[in-house]
Structure formats: C-alpha cells, structure tokens
Amino acid sequence: MSYKDMDDNVIVMKNITKIFGKNKVLDGVNFELKRGEIHALLGENGAGKTTLMNILYGLHSPSGGEIYINSKKYTSMRPKLAVENGIGMVHQHFMLIEPFTVLQNIILGTEDIKGIFIDLETSRKKITKIIEKYGFNIDLDAKIQDITVGLQQKVEILKALYKGANVIIFDEPTAVLTPQEITEFIKICNNLKQEGKSIIVITHKLEEIKKMADFCTIIRRGKFIDKITVSLSSEKELAEKMVGREVNFKVNKKEIKLGDTVLDIQDINVLDNRNLPILNNFSLSVKKGEIVGIAGVDGNGQSQLIEAITGLRKVESGKIFLLGKEITNKSVHEIIESGISTIPEDRHKRGLVLDFSVSENMILEKRSKHPFSKNGIFNFKNINDYTQSMIEKFDIRPKDFNAKARDLSGGNQQKIILAREIDNNPDLLIAAQPTRGLDVGAIEIIHKYIVEQRDKGKAVLLISFELDEVMDLSDRIAVIYKGKIVGQKNANEADENELGLMMAGGTSINE
Ligand SMILES: Nc1ncnc2c1ncn2[C@@H]1O[C@H](COP(=O)(O)OP(=O)(O)OP(=O)(O)O)[C@@H](O)[C@H]1O
C-alpha cells in the first residue's frame, strides 16, 4: 500500500481563531494535512498564512480552536513540542549562523550536543545518510556566509530532517530563489513526498502551486474559503478565490513617448566584495517615459549595478550621468537629492525601521520637509493624512498608520517601501524585485503605479529575476550576463526563448 492510500491526517487544525489586540486575524480557519502530500497555503498579503503556521509550530498560541497531530488533541503548541511531534519549519528569513559551517548549523540545538562536547563525527554520518537519501548536493564544511541562498535553504531543510521532521512548513520558500533553484526545490519536495513526508508551502506563485501541490487551502482576510484539489483547478480560479474578485494578469500600457536621456551609464567598471571585477565596461541608458528592464540570472552584477548607481559601491572607472549631471561616486544622500529613488532589493536591511510606525516609515526620508515639518516641528496631521492616503492607494493592511511596521505581514511591509519610493516622484525610479512576496492583487496595483510613473515621463529601471515580470512591464529589455549587457530588445519584439538563451550566455543580439 502506498502512503496515498492511507486515510490518515497527520495534522488537523479546527476552527482556529487568533486575536492580536483588537484585530481578529484568524477567524474559524480549518486545515487538514495527510501523510505524503504537498499542500499549498494561499491567501492575500495579510490574510493570516504565516500566523496560522506559527500557531502550528507553537510560535503563537491560538485564541481559540483545536490542533490535532496524529489524532492527538492540543489546544496550543510550543516549538519544542512541535519538533517532538515531527514538525519542522523553514522561515522566510533563515535562522542560520553565518560564520559557522553547514554541519555546525544543522546540529545546533539538538540532542547531539552533550554539554560543551559535540559528537561531530556521529552527526556527520547521520547527516550524510540524509543527504544521500534525498539527493542533496552540499558541502558540510562550507561556511554559511560563503554559500548561496539556495544552499542555505537546503541547510534549513536538513536541520528539520535531522531533528526527525515528518511535516515541513515552508513560508514563501521560493521568493528568494532563482528559477533554477526553484526547479531544484520542487524536486526536493517531491523526493520528500515519496518518502511519506508531508509538505506545507506558503506561496504567492500560482504557477508553482499548479506544478507541485496536491491540495491548496485558501484563506481570505482571516477566514477559511476553500480546500481545493489542485489538479482540478486553474490558476485563474485559485487567484479569484483568493482575492474574491477577478484579477487582471496583463499590464495595461499606453504608447510609449520617449524624452531626453535620464540615466546614462558609460563604460563603468565595478568590483565585488572580494575585489574581483563584476561589472565590465557596462553601459546602459534610460530615457524619460520608458521602463528598461534588466533580465538576467542572479549574480551577473545586478546588485552591484544598483549599488554603483546609488552611491553604495565605488565605481573604479567610467561615468554615470543623471539628466546630464555627473553623479559618479557621489554620496548616497547627494544621489537621492539629485532625483533617484530606489526600491531596494534587500528590504530587510535597507528600507524599513521595524520598530517605527507605518507613518514614520512612510516619511522616513522626507520627514524634515514641507509639509511634514516646519522649523524642526513635525506636523502630525499632515504626516498621518498623507500616510492614510498612501495606505488607501496601495491597499496596505491593516489600514492603520499607527501600526508598528513589525506587526504587519511580510507583503504589507513591502508595500510601505514601494509606496514611499514610487511616490517620491523621482526622475529615475530604480525598482529591484519590486513584487517579490506580493500577492497577485498587490502585484497588479504596483505594476499600475510603476507604469503611471513612466506615463508621467519618468525613467524607470527595473531589475527582476522573474522573466515574466520583465517582459510584461518593460518597454525595452536589456540582458545582463557576466557584468555586461549582451543584448537589447524592444519588449514587444522580445521572445522568451531568445532572452533565456542570452541570459545563459548564449548568442548575443543587438538592435
Ligand atoms: N505580532 C503581531 N501583532 C499584531 N498584529 C499582527 C502580528 N502578527 C501579525 N499580525 C497581523 O495579522 C495579520 C496576518 O498576518 P500574517 O503575517 O499572518 O499574514 P500573511 O498571510 O502571512 O501575509 P503575507 O503574504 O504578506 O506574508 C496581518 O494583518 C498582520 O498585520
């Protein structure tokens, strides 16, 4: 008998409620998981997905409802008890210790640490067995700080398996992965499934749900909506159940009206953190009224390009101009003042002060300016009115300018940064991975306002690993490979296969 035939639920969550302060963020949610199934959890930003899974893992206690693990009833969980019950969780922000090795990170916090003595060899054997069984490809002695995000995620999976997990919860596992890493991640999940493990995966990417999940539970604004058999449903149906309205996947754009050159990058050379060349005689220009999208596989110089433009990384040679004025190696502050706004790639390090309110975060860079302050005194009415209007425009939830950024869901935190940077009305908007972690409804809104900037005659530089997004949003696509632009195409003439080939270092074309 295969695992599929066994009709046993490993996990049942019944009528789960969670109240934070005055907010009921979960209201009667049901969730069922069987052995050997991959189960997606879908819902808009702020719907309560992370909260529900934190309850299952014991990080929050529910305000009401019941949890059954292997038919045993619990009214609340603790992480230690969850682990003893075979539940593992891989958070979106990995909880690894950078200077430690893979091996050290895996065994940290487990019973193999006896006092200060760690039986490394026994652990190494045990872990090697797991690695072989599931076909991981990882060096146990590499340091976390030296390995890619994709590998770090594998360390998190190994950590869970090493502790004996039969159920692994992933909170947006693919948001930070490249397409290649995503394919590998899906393969690993299928291997785990074959061994009878159960997987819960929170994701906003409907395509992934179709590819990997057996079932999908949908929640909307804290309420259980439906449990769907994925093979019997379409992406469109999933999206509409999730947002409760029709979703428009296509970006609506007017004819392009090109103006003067805004950003002009001429032959720049830039080094990476190890002092090796990463941008090599890189040139690119963006005009008023156009969105130029950079397509490329992660690690080909995209991050360093943004850093070089925004003054965070030294330009060794070559020049960068904004509206004809040279800004090469100017200070970050001077560059912002000269008219560049950036939606940063790493929004946790740069972007939000988590202990500040939504209002404070919304005016972070313009707090000393009219109409937000005068003679050093803040005008709170103007600040809050402005924030409230941004909350409405960008659909930030909850609609509360006093809420602490920390208490917002991941996607709603992103929306604060997006709203702030887009509304700066810069001459040049740099948008790095602008819709990472957003639900399809929110993506629609963000795309609309990025296009609005372009229609106002602003220049937009888009960097995204999602080829679909680059193709939908851009007017012109430039492919980056090994620190150089290897080809450019007008978006309406671009072909996905051709772009893919160039991104992999294949033939280069030029208009
Ligand atoms: N510690 C907290 N205090 C107060 N409110 C909270 C707290 N944690 C979460 N919330 C609220 O609970 C709601 C659900 O948040 P949750 O993080 O579960 O959403 P999510 O579905 O994971 O969204 P996303 O897709 O954006 O990650 C949100 O409105 C959020 O603001």
Ligand SMILES: [Mg+2]
């Ligand atoms: Mg979340």
